[in-house]
Amino acid sequence: MSKQGLKVIGQTTDAGCCPSLSAAPLDEDRAADLAKLFKALGDPVRLRLMSMIASRGDGGEVCVCELTPAFDLSQPTISHHLKLLRQAGLIDCERRGTWVYYWALPQALDRLAAFLTSARPAGAEA
Amino acid sequence: MSKQGLKVIGQTTDAGCCPSLSAAPLDEDRAADLAKLFKALGDPVRLRLMSMIASRGDGGEVCVCELTPAFDLSQPTISHHLKLLRQAGLIDCERRGTWVYYWALPQALDRLAAFLTSARPAGAEA
């Protein structure tokens, strides 16, 4: 957000094809918010990590020592991806003794699922 | 996929915390496939575009001339994002006369929603 003037949106732009479109169904703020969640899951490694963590029931936890050897990646890389998932609000962690345990935050997944179903057209079953 | 030997995963690694983890609930291939979809939606502009397109009922279409002026971005940028959404299999388009119309492919959204609900822990409501 820096180098472009923005003031050209006020027109109707109905040159012949557009019967005056309604407002966008997803405002910029919500889009930016949801996009962060989608982006966090937009990497195969993070998606597998999320799947491994979330598939452990509600109060289920996964030790990092179980996650790291499941990938052909270095330990810092896995740690980095876990950090991104945590910053996105998809998981949280706690250190217990020597090991660190991660668990899923289901409300983040719920927000994504809610958007996907709401974005679905209503004509599919009506 | 190029510069690392991978042959160190065969161990049990149960040093004291891991009661022999089960297999990952999402294999690499499916993870890579789904990650492409998530990644395509991991940009606020593309997410808004997808929302604007998908909110048009089942057979609904949106003209590009309606999408472009809704953003403070250049026309090539919008065209580029639409191309990425199309390559991800989320939308498709057709040229009709002078204008190009886009519509959503609901099955892609369904796959994402199915994954999100399947990845959700079963203890939330049981």
Next chain:
DNA sequence: GGCTTGTATTGACGTTCGTTGATCCAACCT
């Protein structure tokens, strides 16, 4: 034909991302 409008493509730029080796910190164990 030429002109105009809508859309896609190209080439380039700065930024962000994914990965790694090296290093650091925390906790356990003698």
Next chain:
DNA sequence: AGGTTGGATCAACGAACGTCAATACAAGCC
């Protein structure tokens, strides 16, 4: 205290991404 192990952080690299101006293509209109 020293040594070892699990995990996070740092610094750096190449690759991919988002954006734009310029250009090319497609279709209608004069």
